[in-house]
Amino acid sequence: MLDCKPIDTPMMMNHGLQTIEGEKLVDQTQYERLVGKLIYLSHTRPDLAYAVGVVSRFMHKPQSQHLEAVYRILRYLKGTPRRGVMFEKHGHLDLHAFTDADWGGYRDSRKSTSGYFTLAGGNLVTWRSKRQKVVVMSSAEAEFRGIAKGITEVLWLIKILSELGYAPKRSYKLYYDNMATIRVSENPVQHDRTKHVEIDRHFIKDSLEAKVISLPFVSIN
CATH class of the missing domain: 3.30.420.10 (Ribonuclease H-like superfamily/Ribonuclease H)
Structure with missing residues (x-):
């Protein structure tokens, strides 16, 4: 994915991801490895929390549409390498x-x-x-x-x-x-x-x- 085209959002609105009967299955080991790394990354990237939560629902039976959603997250990461949690002093603890x-x-x-x-x-x-x-x-x-x-x-x-x-x-x-x-x-x-x-x-x-x-x-x- 090093040469992939960056994208602005980690997941489409109203994505509608679900398990579809008869849909093509993908390599479960590869899918679990990718999503597992994204779960780890989401500890410092709150912008990934929802998208990663969605794709992690399909670890037991990943299909091609689910893998495409994971690839979209990777494309989003390609365009946002410097994003993270920033702590600054604002003079209050509200x-x-x-x-x-x-x-x-x-x-x-x-x-x-x-x-x-x-x-x-x-x-x-x-x-x-x-x-x-x-x-x-x-x-x-x-x-x-x-x-x-x-x-x-x-x-x-x-x-x-x-x-x-x-x-x-x-x-x-x-x-x-x-x-x-x-x-x-x-x-x-x-x-x-x-x-x-x-x-x-x-x-x-x-x-x-x-x-x-x-x-x-x-x-x-």
Whole structure:
């Protein structure tokens, strides 16, 4: 791949990758070796986290379309050799988190994927993209589970900062891109569409009322 043409993104939007019956299989050992190295690299390249998470789902039975997705990641790396995690001094230790979730994005099982990343003092410190354990019945359910995971990460970072002598003086911000979900999180009235995630909803509501976090809206555009 040394002479490959660089590309701007590690994965296509709405990629639709899945296991297709009868599709041509590729060398499993080669596929596992490539993806294994990408998993290792993603520890310092958060921009690869989602794409690598997707291609790692097919380690047991890789097909040609999956290998092409891996090659796309390599082409992206060819054009971005200097990217990584940069730590700079910004004069504060404010904590900000961003979270999002899809709904039924994994075609083989229709499970959703949620992810988050956090900034401490303006620097990226943690990030994660993970498939949810169960199939959810609505987009609201997927989104609540994603927010709940983001809040637990914020609480963990608050504890670490407090132990280091930097206890929070105000609520931290967890940004989200769905205004309807934010309103339901702040509303104590139970909604039919959130009855499957009532524990997550109350966990989010309690965190808001305790002023541990706030949920500002952020546009995806």
